[in-house]
Amino acid sequence: MDLTAGHVWMMVTAAMVLLMTPALAFFYGGMTRAKSVLNMMMMSFVALGITGVVWILWGHSMAGGGDSIGGLFGNPFTQFGMEAMLDTEDLIGAGFGATFAIITVALISGAIADRAKFGAWSIFVPVWVTLVYAPLAFWVWGGGLLSADGAIGSWAGEAIDFAGGTVVHINAGVAALVLALIIGQRKGFGRDPGQRPHNIPFVMLGAALLWFGWFGFNGGAAGSAEEAGLIWVNTLAAPSAAMLGWVVTERIRDGRPTSLGAASGVVAGLVAITPACANVSPIGAIGLGIVSGILSALAVGLKYKWGYDDSLDVVGVHLVSGLVGTLALGFIALPVEGEGGGLFYGGGFAQLGAQTVAAVVSMAFTAVMTLIIGLAIHKSIGFRVTEESESTGVDLTEHAETAYEFGGLGTSGTFVPHPATSGHLKTHTKEGANA
Amino acid sequence: MKLVTAIVRPDKLDAIRGALESYGVQGLTVSQASGYGRQRGHTEVYRGAEYTVDLLPKARVEVLVSDEWAGDIVDVLVATANTGRAGDGKVWVTAVEEAVRVRTGERGDAAL
Numbered sequence: 001m002d003l004t005a006g007h008v009w010m011m012v013t014a015a016m017v018l019l020m021t022p023a024l025a026f027f028y029g030g031m032t033r034a035k036s037v038l039n040m041m042m043m044s045f046v047a048l049g050i051t052g053v054v055w056i057l058w059g060h061s062m063a064g065g066g067d068s069i070g071g072l073f074g075n076p077f078t079q080f081g082m083e084a085m086l087d088t089e090d091l092i093g094a095g096f097g098a099t100f101a102i103i104t105v106a107l108i109s110g111a112i113a114d115r116a117k118f119g120a121w122s123i124f125v126p127v128w129v130t131l132v133y134a135p136l137a138f139w140v141w142g143g144g145l146l147s148a149d150g151a152i153g154s155w156a157g158e159a160i161d162f163a164g165g166t167v168v169h170i171n172a173g174v175a176a177l178v179l180a181l182i183i184g185q186r187k188g189f190g191r192d193p194g195q196r197p198h199n200i201p202f203v204m205l206g207a208a209l210l211w212f213g214w215f216g217f218n219g220g221a222a223g224s225a226e227e228a229g230l231i232w233v234n235t236l237a238a239p240s241a242a243m244l245g246w247v248v249t250e251r252i253r254d255g256r257p258t259s260l261g262a263a264s265g266v267v268a269g270l271v272a273i274t275p276a277c278a279n280v281s282p283i284g285a286i287g288l289g290i291v292s293g294i295l296s297a298l299a300v301g302l303k304y305k306w307g308y309d310d311s312l313d314v315v316g317v318h319l320v321s322g323l324v325g326t327l328a329l330g331f332i333a334l335p336v337e338g339e340g341g342g343l344f345y346g347g348g349f350a351q352l353g354a355q356t357v358a359a360v361v362s363m364a365f366t367a368v369m370t371l372i373i374g375l376a377i378h379k380s381i382g383f384r385v386t387e388e389s390e391s392t393g394v395d396l397t398e399h400a401e402t403a404y405e406f407g408g409l410g411t412s413g414t415f416v417p418h419p420a421t422s423g424h425l426k427t428h429t430k431e432g433a434n435a
Numbered sequence: 436m437k438l439v440t441a442i443v444r445p446d447k448l449d450a451i452r453g454a455l456e457s458y459g460v461q462g463l464t465v466s467q468a469s470g471y472g473r474q475r476g477h478t479e480v481y482r483g484a485e486y487t488v489d490l491l492p493k494a495r496v497e498v499l500v501s502d503e504w505a506g507d508i509v510d511v512l513v514a515t516a517n518t519g520r521a522g523d524g525k526v527w528v529t530a531v532e533e534a535v536r537v538r539t540g541e542r543g544d545a546a547l
Binding site: 193195196197250253254256258260261264297300301304313316 | 479480481482483484486487488489
């Protein structure tokens with residue numbers, strides 16, 4: 001088969017979406033304290049490594065490539081290893097789908113900064129992608145429960161989720177809340193001024209790269225030039241407006257607009273437009289962006305009030321703006337060829353009902369599954385590092401590295417290029433910290 | 436001999452060095468310090484949450500001088516480091532029993 005512009009577009013956009021996960025590593029890494037930035041970035045990187053393998057082996061097959069098993073998930077063996085897809089163009093779409101699975105699980109890591117065992121995270125990632133992400137992607141995009149013909153979709157109506165409001169953002173946001181509750185607060189949460197972001201330029205770099213990648217995230221599956229154009233413009237409109245919404249909220253509430261607020265507003269707007277990018281007008285996208293920017297700016301403070309340590313605000317940004325975008329479609333979805341549409345376009349309550357059901361079902365499914373997976377890991381090997389390791393910093397105790405070396409401290413000692421025995425690092429860092 | 440120690444604003448360092456040199460001081464030691472006095476710290480806001488940082492960056496200047504110079508050195512330091520605002524720092528003098536120049540082994544005032 002000849003390589004068409006459509007094929008090329010999907011491969012280019014897939015590469016753009018893949019870049020979003022390293023971008024997320026910078027976005028999150030800058031927001032942590034300096035002694036855990038490497039661990040924070042590694043949680044995103046290893047999510048890429050693990051999910052990249054899992055998706056090829058069985059993830060793609062479970063999310064839609066395989067034969068449906070009761071509308072719940074695809075048979076993981078139908079296209080195990082993508083062997084059955086050789087010599088088909090389907091590999092392009094399968095690669096595109098992999099990049100979504102990768103970023104979704106990586107998003108969750110923002111809730112457990114500074115204190116998670118890297119080994120526990122490395123177990124959580126493949127299990128969660130297999131048992132939570134792949135089934136939910138199948139329900140919404142692969143012909144499962146929430147699709148037009150699915151058990152729930154045919155009863156409540158098919159929800160609109162073009163690029164992942166439920167599958168990616170509500171899903172990751174709820175999982176983040178559950179993990180934060182299981183693992184517990186950082187030492188000094190809400191009191192220690194050392195927990196403020198250590199590198200805001202990293203955060204802004206990350207937000208910029210996320211925005212670039214998001215044009216691929218939203219636009220990769222566009223079916224026509226008209227749709228692609230609308231998606232592009234909306235992916236500009238909503239984050240721009242959300243940035244303004246966030247910083248104006250800060251200006252009024254705190255007295256000053258902040259850089260972190262601008263970067264966060266961009267991401268909130270991107271999250272909100274994700275499900276809606278192909279189904280709202282540009283003015284609708286601006287309105288959606290403003291609302292999501294304001295609501296997420298207000299929501300990030302709730303963790304201090306209610307005591308859940310969602311360290312980098314995955315809940316406040318992804319869950320809140322994911323819900324805003326998903327539910328807003330019930331009001332501002334454009335009619336398709338004169339049919340349907342949201343409440344404001346005379347489509348009645350049908351779309352709002354479908355959107356609400358899809359959001360509630362996704363939240364309930366993710367909450368229960370993540371609770372089971374998270375507790376299983378926490379009660380067996382433990383999800384949390386020791387208190388001493390947390391004070392020392394997880395970069396040193398989990399990875400035997402430090403992000404920054406300015407020559408100020410620790411310049412005396414020994415250097416061994418080829419250690420005689422393996423595991424020698426333990427005596428210096430890990431066990432020393434655990435002792 | 437006396438050790439004159441001054442905790443000052445880091446941005447006053449160049450002026451202090453210049454003033455001490457023109458007074459005739461041959462050498463001094465500078466180190467980074469952090470601390471707070473009556474001005475306390477500053478407040479940063481991230482995503483609406485306030486973080487107050489109490490320990491501010493300061494420079495510590497140490498000069499080893501003979502007894503008769505000490506009073507004047509203190510005056511020079513105070514005059515140069517002063518901005519009139521809280522956070523200008525402190526200067527104090529401590530007695531020193533012995534000093535040795537490492538290169539030559541000279542002792543006492545000769546080592547200064």
